[in-house]
Amino acid sequence: MTSNTLTDREALYCLCHVPGFGGVTIRGLKDTFGTCLSAWTASPQELRKSGVLTERRAEVFLESRKYESVWRKEFAGLAQKNIRVIAECDPDYPTRFLPYKDRPAALFVKGSLPENEVPSVAIVGARACTEYGKEAAGFYAGELANAGVNIISGMAAGVDGYAHRGAIERGKPTYAVLGCGVNVCYPRENYKIFHAMEENGGILSEFVPGTRPAAMNFPMRNRIISALADAVIIIEAREKSGSLITADFALEQGKEVFALPGRANDPLSGGCNRLIQGGANMLLSPSDVLEFLGMKYERKLTIHKFSQNRLAKNENLVYASVDSRPRYLEEIAALCGLSVTECMEALLKLELAGLVFGTGNQYYKKAE
Template sequence: MKDEQDIYTYWLCTYTNLNYKKLSAVIEYFKCPKDFFFASEKALKDVKEYCRSKGITITDRETAAIITSRKPDNLKKNLSFLKERRIGYITVFDEAYPDKLRHIYDPPVILYFKGNPLPFGKKSLAVVGARNCSSYGKEIARYLAGSIAKEGIVIISGLARGIDSYAHAGAVSAGGSTYAVLGCGIDICYPAENINLYMDIQKQGGIISEYGPGIKPLPYHFPMRNRIISALSDGILVIEAGEKSGSLITVDMGLDQGKNIYAVPGRITDKLSLGCNNLIKMGAKVVTSPSDVLEDLIACYSADESGQLNIKEALVEEERIIYQLLSLTPRHIEEISQMSQMPIDKLMEIMLSMELKDMVAQPLKNYYVRKQV
């Protein structure tokens, strides 16, 4: 948490409503935020002229907002509010501000965080995809994110429904580090159904937002937050995305920032595969196992496995048979019974046992998929 001496930097980045380019010019002129805070009206006119000479316009409306926001008591109260709720922040003028963000177009001038501070010197992977994803997409996201996080790669996503949530959950389950970048206030869990995940992420990573407490999740915030997701990553993995998916906005921003793009291929008849398959056509790297990503992010990485999944030794013979019959596409219990030549009542007992061992999942009643292990 910041000391009181940083109150003026906090004010500069939070209440002046100036973007990075304007703030940089102001600091260049005044040398420190405190001088700007106490600047006279004449000094404010002078800095406007200084900025204009550099091709930067500070409007009369922005000047009026600067003047009305200079209330030390309110600033101290807000800083106390952050401290009480264990909300940290970092500004673009701090040495600890991520270089990956500092050099993008329109970097966020302040980042709030809950949990652990932003990691430095660690490779990271953004995982994005469809909100209304399939059972296959959910398990692939959980598996890939978990396997990659186990190797020390930080998983970054947006805490949205679908692929984002399962990527975070996979990293958490694997004991890895994951960060969620929000499109709303740092203290708001959106969607609300992810509250447990929101809390778990803070234990092994953190929540990040450029929006302060109480800011609602407005639609235009989400494309803006995507630039942070892409900038903080060393690569972007797309798992299930429609032809016009919002995930492709993150990819476009990542391409502008020089990031590696990865995509999980899908069936050509699936609408959720159109975006990923098109990315592969345009040069994205095909991902069929964690090693496809890890070999790019970890020097001298060598996979011990061929990328295939292993069945846990804890399974008994009948469970092994059933497990091999399942896939990431849901199968109805009657279909499994026909394939295995096993009575429904006995099969139900086996499926329950495998669910308790976390080997299978039931996305819909009486439909089962194998879980990636």
């Protein structure tokens, strides 16, 4: 039984609860009936006549109305949990979403949303990533965040979590798009970064608070990750992985895609290597992304994590082939006798150690 005191914002919250209702359906109902309140309170006859819903979906919708009082009580308690509801008509709804028909009808947010005028980059990749992937995710996120770029990811285990950490460790904001409610920390291993983002950055979801993680939710949230970003970076991905779904959404949305190359025989690099083969940008330095964004890369040297004496064999070979003047990647590979892929991996580790840095366009030099 619906109430005469129901507000339009409460009606939107109720619509978001209806099983199978996403932004397209809710927007269709609102456009047809004028407001969310009118859509929520429409009679069965009006619903059938509108043709917006199939008969089965209309039955599910009408059946859901019996939970109105429960959902209104939930809605009333959101502010106490520091959860905001951002509707499409609100001024702080991300303008980056507006070109897309499948944009969320509402967002649930803890913390803040990325500012529309600040460049943003999404970093995603394998959950079961290697040390190479962890280091790369943290390094690129930290360097881009230091340059003034907002870092977006999905707070999943592996690459996502290390990307968030890379920004957090620099004291910069980072934003997580969840495949569950914003009051559900998943996976639990990321609870520290979850709480850190509430203070510096934000957590957002199109799923109502309390929604548990479900496999079908994660591909859906990937389109939001890519939509919020000006460019998407893929770090370690198998040839069939969720990260490639994000890359596909990015390409459909007209976003630039960068992929970190890896060994040809490494399954965790198969997806990235295929993306590069298909025309994605090869990621070799933070400057590659910053140049696309029209920003300058000013490398801030950090204390060396280890000395030259502790470098592994390949890193030693590469370091000995790098000069104080910039050298091209293929020239370095030829000098040290390694493949280009092996050389790139060694260069990344040397960059992380603060021993070399990229000057752009695949040129590298020793740190002074």
